[in-house]
Amino acid sequence: MNIQGKSAAEIFDCVRALTQGGQAVAGDSLPPVRELALALGVNRNTVAAAYRRLVTAGIAVTQGRLGTVIRNQYAPGEQEGALAGSPLLDLASGNPNPCWLPDLAAALAARPYRARLYGEPTVGAALESHVRGWLAPDCPTGFEVDLTHGAVDALERLLGLDLLAGDKVAVENPCFLSSINMLRNAGLQAIGVGVDAEGMLADGLEHALARGAQAVIVTPRAHNPTGCSLSDRRARALARVLAKYPNVLVIVDDHFSLLSGVAYHSPIPRGARRWALVRSLSKTLGPDIRLAAVASDPATSRQLRRQLAPGTGWVSHLLQDIAEAALTSPANVALFARARDDYLARRRQLEAALRARGIDHVAGGDGLNLWIPVDGDDRAIALSLARQGWLVRHGEGFAAGAEVKGLRITISTIEAGQCERLALQIRQGIDCGDGRARAPEA
Numbered sequence: 001m002n003i004q005g006k007s008a009a010e011i012f013d014c015v016r017a018l019t020q021g022g023q024a025v026a027g028d029s030l031p032p033v034r035e036l037a038l039a040l041g042v043n044r045n046t047v048a049a050a051y052r053r054l055v056t057a058g059i060a061v062t063q064g065r066l067g068t069v070i071r072n073q074y075a076p077g078e079q080e081g082a083l084a085g086s087p088l089l090d091l092a093s094g095n096p097n098p099c100w101l102p103d104l105a106a107a108l109a110a111r112p113y114r115a116r117l118y119g120e121p122t123v124g125a126a127l128e129s130h131v132r133g134w135l136a137p138d139c140p141t142g143f144e145v146d147l148t149h150g151a152v153d154a155l156e157r158l159l160g161l162d163l164l165a166g167d168k169v170a171v172e173n174p175c176f177l178s179s180i181n182m183l184r185n186a187g188l189q190a191i192g193v194g195v196d197a198e199g200m201l202a203d204g205l206e207h208a209l210a211r212g213a214q215a216v217i218v219t220p221r222a223h224n225p226t227g228c229s230l231s232d233r234r235a236r237a238l239a240r241v242l243a244k245y246p247n248v249l250v251i252v253d254d255h256f257s258l259l260s261g262v263a264y265h266s267p268i269p270r271g272a273r274r275w276a277l278v279r280s281l282s283k284t285l286g287p288d289i290r291l292a293a294v295a296s297d298p299a300t301s302r303q304l305r306r307q308l309a310p311g312t313g314w315v316s317h318l319l320q321d322i323a324e325a326a327l328t329s330p331a332n333v334a335l336f337a338r339a340r341d342d343y344l345a346r347r348r349q350l351e352a353a354l355r356a357r358g359i360d361h362v363a364g365g366d367g368l369n370l371w372i373p374v375d376g377d378d379r380a381i382a383l384s385l386a387r388q389g390w391l392v393r394h395g396e397g398f399a400a401g402a403e404v405k406g407l408r409i410t411i412s413t414i415e416a417g418q419c420e421r422l423a424l425q426i427r428q429g430i431d432c433g434d435g436r437a438r439a440p441e442a
Contacts, residue, residue: 001028006042011050016059019070026072030060052401058184062396062403078397080177088391089418090410094177094224094368097412100339101286102332107325113318122305122314123147127324134257135295138264139277144301146308147315150290151255151280152178156186158251158276158294159215161303163188170208170216172200174371174398174406176224176253179217192400195223197362199230200267202237209241215249216242218267222256222367225398225408227347229366235265243269249300250275256367258284258327259340274300283368284336285326291319343368346411353423359430372407372426382407384429390422 001024005011018024030036030051037044051068054060061071080094123145131145148154159169165187171179173192183190191213193204200218208216218238221229230238242250250268257264257279268275280292296304308314326332350370354361362371374381374395382394385407395404407426414422 008046008049012053015054019059024070026070028070030068078177086391088386089389090391092391092393094410096283102326102335104322104326107322111321111325116317119310122308122310124317124320127320130324130328131293138266139295143295144298146294146301146304148292148294149315151253151278151292152182154278154292154294156182157304157307163214168213170205170213171400173400173402174225174404175400177397180400190400192402195226195228197228198234199228202241205238206241209245217251217253219253220264221260221262225369226362226371227365227367227369228362229262230265232265235267238267239269246273252277254279256283258336260366261340261344262366276300281323291315291323346414349416350411350414350419353419357423357427359426368410368412370409370411374405378405378407381429385425388425
């Protein structure tokens with residue numbers, strides 16, 4: 001493979017051209033960083049930066065000790081969801097517990113369907129009223145409401161309003177799998193910003209914006225994969241950073257809002273020009289309800305509505321009717337509260353078992369996932385757990401730029417009796433391999 005270049009950008013462009021021309025194909029190994037740096041007469045960090053960008057762009061993939069190889073451009077990225085047919089106990093899916101999803105047939109029966117035709121308002125009046133009341137306490141004044149086909153659809157549409165292929169977007173690192181895939185498919189460059197127990201790091205965000213990020217996606221609660229949430233202090237710090245960059249689009253993905261056990265703290269700076277708060281229903285009503293509410297500034301809303309026009313791309317009014325009936329049912333409101341308590345209890349049980357075994361993790365989190373940062377070979381630990389009947393995810397798929405090592409465990413269905421055994425076998429996997437758990441970043 002004839003790779004040329006003196007800068008990270010030139011090396012990146014050369015490898016990309018080789019893949020486009022067929023001189024480098026899926027499965028081909030890139031030279032080791034040290035070897036290529038020596039051949040090109042450049043610093044190893046230059047080659048490492050180029051390789052990171054190739055991975056972020058979806059052109060290459062890292063395989064631990066096997067190095068970096070050209071990725072199959074036509075293969076889907078790692079996806080959320082259950083692994084069909086697996087005999088393993090699935091703690092990797094990211095799914096909610098089915099027992100806490102409401103009866104949507106009953107919701108539809110409570111709101112008999114009325115046929116709508118082309119040209120009718122894209123957002124039903126009853127649902128819009130409910131959504132406005134839900135969003136208003138957490139939004140700047142004068143916001144508008146739109147509906148999209150789920151949270152990832154909202155993110156993709158919002159970014160597509162102004163950004164072009166090759167533009168940079170600041171995201172948490174580790175990052176939500178679907179966001180990584182969405183950015184890759186759109187040709188956008190993810191700039192990973194580290195997180196700790198209080199959420200996205202403010203100095204990391206400032207660095208990403210200084211590097212030219214034109215948008216930022218922030219998870220305020222129940223960050224996937226770590227489970228961390230923004231503290232009030234951290235949210236204010238992020239807002240101060242973002243206030244210095246008034247032209248940056250700020251997208252807040254509050255995907256776990258209705259089930260969250262922590263308060264919402266907004267990172268949107270006062271007087272922000274371009275912003276959006278996205279709240280989806282997939283964890284509350286089920287992933288098949290492809291609907292998210294989007295609050296945004298009026299200019300962003302006007303652009304978004306052109307894509308969601310009444311003759312083409314609106315969200316089905318049938319789904320809207322179901323959602324409005326389900327969300328406003330007193331029985332379901334009580335169900336959501338029980339679900340919140342149950343998810344929290346399952347998390348606390350697993351956290352207690354991990355503490356007892358001396359396994360560091362992101363403690364006191366929220367949402368459906370728990371994160372164990374790992375030094376060493378997290379893939380080997382995940383394989384060790386698979387041999388003992390557990391399916392968990394290791395860190396590689398969540399990397400947005402810088403390498404990520406850890407284990408993500410979906411806690412939504414884990415039972416109390418399973419927590420002790422899982423913690424013991426994680427401990428054994430750490431001790432028997434060359435990986436060891438490390439404390440979350442402070």
